[in-house]
Amino acid sequence: MxxxxxxxxxxxxxxxxxxxxxxxxxxxxxxxxxxxxxxxxxxxxxxxxxxxxxxxxxxxxxxxxxxxxxxxxxxxxxxxxxxxxxxxxxxxxxxxxxxxxxxxxxxxxxxxxxxxxxxxxxxxxxxxxxxxxxxxFRKDMFKSKRKLTSEIWYGEPIMGITDIVKYAPSACNTQPWIVEHIDSILKVYRYKKQGKRGIMPVDKVSFYNQIDIGIFFCFLDLCLQHKAIPYEVELYTDNGLDEEKTLNAIYKILS
Structure with missing residues (x-):
């Protein structure tokens, strides 16, 4: 839907x-x-x-x-x-x-x-x-402080997607996501750089970052649907473990 x-x-x-x-x-x-x-x-x-x-x-x-x-x-x-x-x-x-x-x-x-x-x-x-x-409210979203695109998106960028989804809000602006774009597949990971947690309590990093991934999915779905790009999604269970990369979803672009 x-x-x-x-x-x-x-x-x-x-x-x-x-x-x-x-x-x-x-x-x-x-x-x-x-x-x-x-x-x-x-x-x-x-x-x-x-x-x-x-x-x-x-x-x-x-x-x-x-x-x-x-x-x-x-x-x-x-x-x-x-x-x-x-x-x-x-x-x-x-x-x-x-x-x-x-x-x-x-x-x-x-x-x-x-x-x-x-x-x-x-x-x-x-x-x-x-x-x-x-x-x-915000006058120019693109002036917001975010990671370099190369830090969160690997592979060919998608105009109107890659340049927008990076501005999703996240706890303490941690931006805990990585997208790997290979052919027609987007693999979305919850990402935690080992040893880095900003000002969040160590026992809450995974908790908030899982919420952040949901926010990121909302941005990603809105952008794909706005561009009328058909796709299917397979979601994966994230047990909240303290690993560097945890696969949360695979998006398959259908066009």
């Missing part, structure tokens, strides 16, 4: 609001919250057999103190690749919020007073606030 293509253009607009300052006095309304919850139900999961849910709570109900108005709490069953699935759904959610001029921040270290919801476990949160001016 294809992702809503209206989200594609939001790739270029989105930014991480690490602090919600000078954003105006417009608030997220009750009807906004209802719309967000309803729209979440329309997003395409990476794994349809994994149950997920969201709950939207005031900022004061979490440990996230970035000036946000609310936090969206994402919950899931704990099954194989549930983290990739949450990243995939959560990024669709983020891009939808951007389309509504709601600023976002994936906040991995946040804790909540609601560790479970509808029998599902809390995974991660997204801090949100209404932004009063579209100009406060």
């Amino acid at each position: 294809n992702i809503n293509q209206e989200l594609y253009n939001m790739i270029f607009k989105r930014k991480s609001f690490h602090l919600f300052r000078n954003i105006g006095n417009n608030s997220i309304s009750v009807s906004d919250i209802e719309s967000i919850v309803a729209t979440y139900g329309d997003f395409v999961p990476l794994y349809p057999n994994i149950k997920t849910a969201i709950q939207i709570v005031p900022a004061s109900k979490t440990t996230c103190k970035r000036g946000q108005q609310f936090c969206i709490l994402l919950y899931s069953e704990k099954k194989d690749n549930y983290l990739q699935n949450i990243g995939y759904l959560g990024e669709q959610l983020e891009l939808y919020l951007v389309s509504q001029n709601i600023g976002t921040l994936w906040f991995g270290i946040g804790k909540t007073e609601e560790p479970s919801f509808r029998g599902l476990d809390f995974v991660i949160m997204i801090a949100i606030s209404r932004i009063d001016d579209e100009k406060k």
